[in-house]
Amino acid sequence: METTSRRSWTTRVGDWFDERFDVRIPLEAFLKKPVPKHAIKWYFCLGGITFALFAIQGVTGILLSLYYKPTPDQAYESILFIMNNVRFGWLIRSIHSWSASLMIAFCVAHMLRVYITASYKKPRELNWVAGVVLLLLTLAFGFTGYLLPWDQKALWGSTVGSEILGVVPLIGEALLGLLRGGMEITGLTLTRFYGIHMLVLPMLAFVFLGAHFIIIRRQGISGPL
Amino acid sequence: MNETGNTAGKGPLEEPVSRRGLFKYALLGFSALVTVGGVLTPIIAYLWPPKQASAAGGGAVNVASTADVPPGTGQVFSVYNKPVLVINTPDGYQALSATCTHLGCILFWNEQRQLIACPCHEAYFNTNGAVVAGPPPSPLPTYRVRVDGDQIYVEGVES
Numbered sequence: 001m002e003t004t005s006r007r008s009w010t011t012r013v014g015d016w017f018d019e020r021f022d023v024r025i026p027l028e029a030f031l032k033k034p035v036p037k038h039a040i041k042w043y044f045c046l047g048g049i050t051f052a053l054f055a056i057q058g059v060t061g062i063l064l065s066l067y068y069k070p071t072p073d074q075a076y077e078s079i080l081f082i083m084n085n086v087r088f089g090w091l092i093r094s095i096h097s098w099s100a101s102l103m104i105a106f107c108v109a110h111m112l113r114v115y116i117t118a119s120y121k122k123p124r125e126l127n128w129v130a131g132v133v134l135l136l137l138t139l140a141f142g143f144t145g146y147l148l149p150w151d152q153k154a155l156w157g158s159t160v161g162s163e164i165l166g167v168v169p170l171i172g173e174a175l176l177g178l179l180r181g182g183m184e185i186t187g188l189t190l191t192r193f194y195g196i197h198m199l200v201l202p203m204l205a206f207v208f209l210g211a212h213f214i215i216i217r218r219q220g221i222s223g224p225l
Numbered sequence: 226m227n228e229t230g231n232t233a234g235k236g237p238l239e240e241p242v243s244r245r246g247l248f249k250y251a252l253l254g255f256s257a258l259v260t261v262g263g264v265l266t267p268i269i270a271y272l273w274p275p276k277q278a279s280a281a282g283g284g285a286v287n288v289a290s291t292a293d294v295p296p297g298t299g300q301v302f303s304v305y306n307k308p309v310l311v312i313n314t315p316d317g318y319q320a321l322s323a324t325c326t327h328l329g330c331i332l333f334w335n336e337q338r339q340l341i342a343c344p345c346h347e348a349y350f351n352t353n354g355a356v357v358a359g360p361p362p363s364p365l366p367t368y369r370v371r372v373d374g375d376q377i378y379v380e381g382v383e384s
Contacts, residue, residue, distance in 0.1 A: 063271055084305055085275045088267040 033217070038224035046110035053103040054205070057141075060096040061198070068148065070194040072187040075150035100142055107135050119222035127215040133208050137201055144197040150190060158193070159185055285371065285378040294318070294377065299334025299341070304379050309368055310334060310341060311377060314352045320370035320379045321354050327361040341365070 007015075018024040035044075067086055069078040082089035111131065114120055120128035147158040162185070166176040181188030242250070276284070288302040288311060299312035301323045308323035308331050321341065323332045330345040340357060341350040348359025355364045369380040 059268075063268065066272070080306055081275070087270040087273060087275065089271060089275075091267055092271055 030217075036221055036224075039221045043109075043113050044221070046106055046113050050103060050106040050110055051209070053099045053106060054209070056099045057096060057103065058202070060092050060099070063092050064096055065198060070148070070191050072150065072190060075148065075190060079149050079151075100145060104138055104142060107138050111135065117222065117225060121222070124215070124219060124222060127212060127219070130208050130212045130215065134205065134212060137205050137208065141197065141201050141205075144193040144201070147185075147190060147193045148197065155185060158189070285380050287376050288379050289377050291372060291375045291377060297339070298336060301331065301333065302379070304368070308332075309379055311370065311379065312341075312352055316352075318370045318372060318377060319352050320368035321350075321352075321365045322368070325361060326356075326363045326365060327359070332365075 014024070064082065067078055067082045067089070069075060079093070082093055086092075114128065114131070143158075143161055146161075147154045162176060162179050165179055166172045168175055177183055179189075179192075180186075181192045286302075286304045288304065288309070289300065291313075294300055294311055294313045296313045296315070299310055301308050301310050303309075310321050310323040310332060312319045312321075312334055323341075324330075325332055325343040325345065325348060327343065327348060328345060330343050332341050332343050332350070335342040335349070338349070339352075341352070341354075342348070343350075343359065343361070346360050348361045349357040350361070350365050351357050353364075354367050371378045371380070
């Protein structure tokens, strides 16, 4: 081992782990990949900001799930409880709601950047497709989350939004019933949307985020214009 | 550099912290502390058991002083984000939900008729919450109300 007098305690802790796990080389390869000069611009950060917002949604969403009750009788009451009785409940819920809107905005901004710098071209077409899937997942997150407060805005927003599915030729009505868990928005719709919002979409998001990130690390950021 | 007492067996002494180094560590430490504190404080407070077990709130809310609601008048106050009408009746203070049981409009106190009125469909309730006229399907829920000194308290729980 190195025995210079300049080894700080952080280096020594790092060495201790490295001697046992042998992680320094793969970790450095992962973390110390240089960003090309042409990409050190603020508009190359939009995707990262979107992911940061996704992480915030994960944390605040888990916190909200500790107090939220997805039943027609108690959904709105539990929202009032979070806003009025739980300490910082207003803050956690507001962050969740604002970050949701911001995440969609940054998704679109990231997409525009990729389009303008032509970064979707060969061999990166599939990463563009993964990104589009992630945009759709984000919108689905927003749509299912919108119903959960179970107030008038939520009810009618979901009624109008889901009605769009009903105009699909031939199978529209079946699809609508499948989405709503019946022909109308009821408690069954609420639990359905809750399950999709909390379990199905996060799992899909992890899969596609993983793909999105692995591909970009393998292929690197596209060259300058 | 002033290297003193490099005893065998023990590792070499670390360089003394420079002025720049001290600033760097102080700034980093301060930033880390503020960040961790700013994020963790709300989260731990959020997880801490909330004061009221009931979603409608449990504690009594001081809505007004007795001078604000003279005899024969009534006013709507916000109790845990819900409108509650407090009326000064000859039998004492009465508190009722101010949400019409018909379509949810906010009720007001009609001083001339001494009745609770709904502006939407001309419904009337008496001071006990019973429907006197109009389309409401059920009476108004009432709240416990209590006067302590010259302050009026409304319980969050409907009785």
